[in-house]
Amino acid sequence: MTEKQNLIWKKLVYLLTGVFCFVSFSVQAQKSEVQGVILDNREPVPFANVYLEGTTLGTSSDEEGIYVLKNIPEGKYKLKVTVLGYNDFSKSISIGANEKLNIPIKLTATSEQLEEMVVTGTLKAVSRSESPVPVEVYSPTFLKKNPTASIFEALQNVNGVRPQINCNVCNTGDIHINGLEGPYTLVLIDGMPIVSGLGTVYGLSGIPNSLIEQIEIVKGPASSLYGSEAVGGLINIITKNSLEAPDFAADAFLTGWGEYNLDLGGKINIGKKTDLLLGVNYFNYDEIIDNNGDNFTDLTLQDRISVFQKWSFQRKENRIFSLAGRFFYEDRWGGELQWTPEFRGGDEIYGESIYTRRWEVLGKYQLPVKEKLLLSFSYNDHAQNSVYGNVPYLADQRIGFTQLTWDKKVGKHDVLVGSALRYNYYDDNTTATVSADEVVIPSLFVQDEISLAKKHSLLVGVRYDYDTRHGNIFTPRTAYRWKMTDNDILRLNAGTGFRVVNLFTEDHAALTGARDVIVTEALEPERSFNVNLNYLKKIYGDNGTFATIDASVFYTNFSNAILPDYDTNPNQIIYDNLNGTSISQGISANIDAVFPSGFKFSLGATLQDVRQTENGVSRRQILTESYTGTWNFGYNFRNLKLSVDYTGNLYGPMRLPTLGENDPRSDFSPVWSIQNIQFTYKGLDNFEFYGGIKNLLDWTPNRGNPFIIARADDPFDKNVTFDSNGDVVATADNPNALTFDPSYVYGPNQGIRGFFGLRYRIN
Template sequence: MKKYIFILLIIMSFANISPGQYELKGQIFTKAKSEKLPFASVKIKGTTIGTTTNEEGEFSFKNLQKGKVTLITSFIGMLEKQTEVILDKNTFVKIELNDDPSQLNEVVVTGNLKEMSKAESAIPIDIITPAFFAKNPTPNIFEALQSVNGVRPQVNCNVCNTGDIHINGLEGPYTMILIDGMPIVSSLGSVYGLFGIPNGLIERIEVVKGPASTLYGSEAVGGLINIITKVPLKSPKLSLETNSTSWGEWNSDLGLKYKLGKVNALLGVNYFNFGQIIDKNLDGFTDLSLQNRISVFNKFQGKTGSVAFRYFYENRWGGQTNWTPRFRGTDQVYGESIFTKRVEVIGAQNLSNALSINYSYNSHQQDSFYGNVPLIGTQHIGFLLTKYQKTIGNDDLLIGLPLKYNFYDDNTVATQSEKQNQPLKVWVPGIFAQHERKIGENFKTLEGVRLDYNQNHGLIFTPRLALKWNNKLNILRLNVGKGYRIVNVFAEEHAAMTGAREVEITENLKPEQSWNINLNFNKKILLNDGFFGLDASAFYTYFSNKIIPDYDTTYKIIYKNLEGFLISRGSNVNIDLNLKNGLKLMGGVTFLDVQKNENGVKTVPYFTEKFSANYTISYEIMKPKILIDYSANLVGPMRLPLLNEYDPRPGKSPWTNIQNLQLTRAFGEDFKIYGGVKNIFNFVPYRNLPFLISRANDPFDKKVIFNEYGEAERTAENPYGLTFDPTYVYTSLQSRRVFLGIKYNIQ
């Protein structure tokens, strides 16, 4: 027996060293700083074999056959690299990745729920980095997005300055906001949630213009914004940024990297305060709501997963300048006072190379008064996504099982039934599948379908199709998809709570549905002294069951499904020029044609512009190291809601023109001082107007006389027959201001 065991051991030892079975090890670094790259992706070309690097940037493949293999290495913000290796023995390779300043091959995740280069994605995705936002620093994501072409922050209230994000002319509720791929900011939280995301923790932002409901479900009708937070290991040990403006705004971001055993963690704290009462237009109301907020974010990253927690608190009020907290909820002095508390959990876990789960939970508590009208709201949203991804040759298969739970309760008729409180409790299970196939070197197809079940609306089906053609420097993409959205009026429409207009819901609102087609062309031109990029899109969206608040019925806001259809079509063009002499130009224009057709009558919706543009011109002086950034944002006229035919305010806004200048002085790589002027030409929306807020002198309508139909009568005291209404607004009232800030990092 011992003889046979001995012979078996000899055979096994020969098998272990038999020709053709080799181990390939390696380590990934950044070329610029020679930093190790943990969690970089390493794949063997032409196979399904792949891995990620460990905390030291190391990887290994065992039992490889003798011969030539090609490694494909990628990492967020780096150029993808292919490395050929000849295997005739156990081999170690060192691979260096370059930064990608020209954005030729950024890694994206939003289009397909997996990391891939932007150039390979069949879905057109815009990538915005912190370096771009730094050219016009802002205290929150809401304001920062004004520099992105086709994306426009819309201020919805002159008093509390709430806002939402419009993409290609579609209102804020059609834009889904994600953090690390999870639908965190939605419904009740969409009104104030964008103000508390710290800019200092953002790795990048990915923007998809057009429906993404096949992967992300309801609310991703007009597009989505995915905020990708930093990887702890890639972050500085300590980062600090603080700035202030001549208006008295203070904003500070603190980032701290640390370890708990083998787990890497990143702590981020954002604090913002604005406590000055400013009334430059002398209407007796604050021009900017007073705000005091704090956001604490902590992300933990392991080798196979991550989890992040965020707590957000804000105390905000705007109103008559003599308002104090003792008037909260009374009809003596008008104020809109909002207390917001949010808790968020975002996580991802890889169970194997093909199977993973993503999960999120958020709890939103809002305690608010709009004058003497309360809105006390609570919302809990849980989300679980199990996904399976497999690559077989040139085919990529993605299957997902999403499950969403939504609990919503407030003190309005939205959750009242027969004088009993009935909170909304909805489970939405679903399933989606997507197939992506590469045909040759230049063509790719993508097909996807999704089926959701909503207990109030039944089964909802959303398909999509994408085609992509490319050569080395040109990419052409065609996308067709269906979107849907289930509305929550009181959670999303701030106009329903403010002012004296009566809100009326005339029917059981059906889910909105849309079909969208998007043609995108991307071209890269390598110059002798730099780089030029062109990105152009044409889009067309058709809506049925569209829900549009009707302001045209005097003194009311009527919510109902549109008896007809709405069309949103247009185009946008972006250019990116980088020259070696230090000059950079980024800019874009968007043309929109949005029309609703109801009973054969065509009208343009409120707050929809036909033209918008933005640009940033940068020039870097090397000695001393000074960066000059000049940025501008232009928005064409848009239709505004009037109270009646006698309202003396214009029915359209003027051209909005906001221009900014910033100088940044760098002292080494880790310390910077910056400052400049915002709104150089002092554009303010109240110039040449009789007033912005109607009846600002009588916000509770105590002196308004109403007739038997509930309409305000024209009197000597009220010659235009108006009521109090702060919804005539399209941009911030902030005038010219100076700002100054510092940035400091310890790598």
């Protein structure tokens, strides 16, 4: 290890020793107290007010529903619990000297209390069980089970969703949903499609967890509501409103590799009718580590900052008006260990250096009329200055979006009518972009959710887009929901999607300089047809146990699919419209359970088949696993104020981009798994201390392979011999006839490492 790494580990040991000493001392020093967990028969109730009537003794439950009242004098009291949306709880108790009482509390919801609300599937706020479109919801508590520096990394424990690193050197990546490539996933912030193409991975970084209300994920095409890019699914990051946000929250952690992450968030009241949410995220990693011995950085060095703010304005009749903005800047580089900025763009020492500047603005304004008319708008500007070896890539992308929706209920019909206008601008310095691509796409859409009977509803909708490059585009969809019982829901969804492609905003492998990029034709929009059958089961136990089973069968068929061809010529990436079919199909299931004892678990599994068929030949899609598994086991030791979370994932073999028959690297990945454990101590008011180990198995993708990066010792191919046809000639120095290629990547190069962090929150 370097001296800096040794210093980091020493600090980590001192911090952990101090925490455990504090735990031991506090356990011994405690006096009479009352503790327990607050449940609503489904899950923990966070931030409930707990107090002893007639005294000044009070507290609130944490995000796990756990409460602790300390330093209680001997006597008789009335324990009271109040929280918005639930009936008040009251219980007479008697406590002796130095006595500890464990009193679990079950609350009953008021008639106004709804289960988790979702908006992504229909553009309307409805309870999750009432939505005709299956929506998966993940709270900030889920993100804390395995703390990461970005939502991009946190999604590794969501079933059917996989963060894919696309470049061994620069470590940029995208999100795969049900085995589909990252460009098929649309990322939203508060329902606004401000993240696409060039900015996908950056849209999942830099928003403090303390300001995130929930993350909603829809699997399958959503183009009928959101337009292009929403072909395979979408991820909607919903930020808190001012009533739910903490007054101040801080979260900082470091790892044994030298990664530092800081999240700050809070709210400010400006006058009586204006609230401001402010968040800052800073991440830094500047250690040069090469554990696999190829003279290339195992992890890209990064220095980034993101500033987020959201203004909310109170208006008459509770009409909506909010305005948010975010600024993001990042400097990252990876490459040969000897690389320094003066080698940027040259051909002496290989490095990939990316400067990214991005800003975004988005807002919602409900018109001051009797009808429910909502105007939404967003704009983002993304500038990227990067070099891949001696290949420069300078790009600008701007996306403007505005949308007006009218929401109206008439009898058994719940109608949503909308009009949208999207502005796309893209320009780069590559040969594939002869001139700037600038287009305005107007859209109209309508959907009607019909209440057929007490337990049956049907949603039908259609969207019309006009693209001057491709003409008229229609995307219909339908969704049927059958609420068989209060605890059993069956949903059937079918719809179409479309996507207009810009290659270089999506595939960093095309920019490494290792392969020539060949575009054989004018690329037409991709289209898809999807069917999804979903079953949701809720199980309530007599002892307070609550569980859900969520299972789906999915099928998506693509026409005009555009996928990179790494196989025809190992020195090229060939792009064209697939003259055949591309299919993604499979089954997926999640099981979640919460027990009064403090034990909870989540299990997920997906079996999938993603392949393309052209000219009678069928082939599995590259970098797509055949099965995945995810899990999270957690237990709260309430007497110790300590919780333990064990999280992990498992990925089946996936086909990898090798350089032909002579490449000694494996054509398929092995079965691999990343597992983590975390301990969280909550014994100090407003503070949480957490620490643990990531990648317990110390797994890295170089296992079983002679190397990961082909010809890492000759990244500019100066010693590679080519024949007259451009094919590589085998030589004594290059017996396998390879060229430099860092695109062989399917998992992170970081091995086992410890981490330690601290959270502070004022409500």
